[in-house]
Amino acid sequence: MKRYKQWMLAGYLIVSVISFTACGTQEQDSSSNSVQNGTMANDNANINESERTNTSESQKPNHLSMNVTDHMVIDADIENETVGQSMIYQTLPKEFDLDKVKQLFFSDNGELNISKNGQSTIIESTNGALLMMGDGGLTYTISENIWDLEKYIKQAYYSELDYGTPHEQELNAVEQESIVQNVEKNLNEICGLEEGEELSLKAGVSVDTDTILKMQEQQKEYLENEGAYQGEVECGLFNELGKDWEANECYYLSFIIKKNGIPLTNSNEPSISKRDENAITEKTNLEVIVDENGIQLLYITGIFDLKETSEAKIMSVQDAASLLKKKYNLEIITGDCVVDKIWLEYLFVQDSSTQEADEGTLEPYWCFQIKEIEEYEGVEDISYEGERFHAVTGEDFEYE
Numbered sequence: 402m403k404r405y406k407q408w409m410l411a412g413y414l415i416v417s418v419i420s421f422t423a424c425g426t427q428e429q430d431s432s433s434n435s436v437q438n439g440t441m442a443n444d445n446a447n448i449n450e451s452e453r454t455n456t457s458e459s460q461k462p463n464h465l466s467m468n469v470t471d472h473m474v475i476d477a478d479i480e481n482e483t484v485g486q487s488m489i490y491q492t493l494p495k496e497f498d499l500d501k502v503k504q505l506f507f508s509d510n511g512e513l514n515i516s517k518n519g520q521s522t523i524i525e526s527t528n529g530a531l532l533m534m535g536d537g538g539l540t541y542t543i544s545e546n547i548w549d550l551e552k553y554i555k556q557a558y559y560s561e562l563d564y565g566t567p568h569e570q571e572l573n574a575v576e577q578e579s580i581v582q583n584v585e586k587n588l589n590e591i592c593g594l595e596e597g598e599e600l601s602l603k604a605g606v607s608v609d610t611d612t613i614l615k616m617q618e619q620q621k622e623y624l625e626n627e628g629a630y631q632g633e634v635e636c637g638l639f640n641e642l643g644k645d646w647e648a649n650e651c652y653y654l655s656f657i658i659k660k661n662g663i664p665l666t667n668s669n670e671p672s673i674s675k676r677d678e679n680a681i682t683e684k685t686n687l688e689v690i691v692d693e694n695g696i697q698l699l700y701i702t703g704i705f706d707l708k709e710t711s712e713a714k715i716m717s718v719q720d721a722a723s724l725l726k727k728k729y730n731l732e733i734i735t736g737d738c739v740v741d742k743i744w745l746e747y748l749f750v751q752d753s754s755t756q757e758a759d760e761g762t763l764e765p766y767w768c769f770q771i772k773e774i775e776e777y778e779g780v781e782d783i784s785y786e787g788e789r790f791h792a793v794t795g796e797d798f799e800y801e
Contacts, residue, residue: 465718465743469726473738473771479718480744481663487792488661489711490763492749494537495704501590506532506541506696537683539591541699546640551690551698553616553642554608554653581605584654584689587696592687592704597661600687603669604655617642651692658685658704663765664746665703671770671787673748674799683749703749707763713793718743721767724790728797735775742770745792765792 463482467475499522507513507526514525521535532541542548585600594600624630624639633639657667665685666673673684685703689696725740746768752761766789775782789798 465722467722467726469722469738469740470729470732470734472734472736473729473740475722475725475740475743475769477740477743477770480742482718482745484663484715484745484765487663487713487715487745487765488709489713489765490660490705490707490747491710492705492707492761492763494760495592495706497534497539497591498593502532502534502539505587505590506530537704538702539699539704540701541696543695543697546642547690547698549617549640550613550642550651551653551688553613553620554606554690556616580652580691580693581654584652584691584696585656588656588687588689588701591699592658592701594658595707599659600656601659601664602654603657603667604653606653607650608653609650613642651690651697654689654691656687656689658687660707660747660763664744665763666746666748670768671785673787673789705749705763710762713765715745715765715792716767716795718745718767720795721790721792722769724795724797725769725788728788737774739772739774740769741772744768744770748789748798766790766798767792 463479465475465477465479469475503513503524507524507530512527514527516523516525519535521533524532529544530542531545532539534540581602585602588600621630621639624633630639655669657669658665668684668686683703686700688698688700690698722743744767745765747763748766750761750764769788771786771788773784773786775784790796791798
């Protein structure tokens, strides 16, 4: 999205380009997110009645429609609209239970070699399985070639995710399968989910062997034509899946975690912009490839142990939309934009007083998914960005 902020100075207009990925030097002030007696702590959040979003009597429940600018409208369903109160949580990276992990993944996988690398624990099996865990993350593969399987699946079904574009596959085909329920049970055990925490299937697709092997053959032919096949094999960049994978089909599943009904920010959503280049925003990610032989690949990041610190009142989605309108009324937008999804979620906010990248707080934010439509030589180009406002203080996450 091309955005230009305009200021009136000395009788004429100065236009300066603002990029979504611009980096500032302003440090993140951990006190700016403090909540006092459950009230909004930021003047930006104190919106007069005249500035509130006007909604007609015909406004559909859980849906918001309004004009933001001449080139941006909101026409979006709203998730978690009825949440009125929210907790602020202190975070520490999850410590996984080594015995549970060994029992789940390595009961029949030969002899094990367990070693440490800094804060990480590495388990290698003589049968080729490998697991690494530490700092709230865990990766398991039945063999190194399975990473190529993940690559082909994403190319076939989820290539949009590589560019930050959300993609939600219809899940009816896999939701009722017992294999999904078994995966959820295993993830609950591994992550040690506590009261109020639950898994939710975000995306899932059934993948047949023929589709994947055809993609592998096409990739092989391309590399051979380019004269790069042998080199990639020697470097371990191209592996024959057939040596390790003989299933008729498999599932690719992606899960999110909800805390008291509010999702934690995850990888299947627009990128998070923040001016402080040193600020860390950890995303929760749980991806699984599973077939009739069990879990083939598991990738987990951003799992926390949470401690309640305070309770706060959530601002209405109409007030959050008014903050979005105020922001974009100071900018010139090229291309047509539609806010097509709004939801409340927890974002990880790093504690600026410590050097530990995974220590901070989980705080509630209203998130606006902006779909931009531009046309180049008669071809429509669609991209996604995200705007996020603190659901208690009203602060803009891009600048706070």
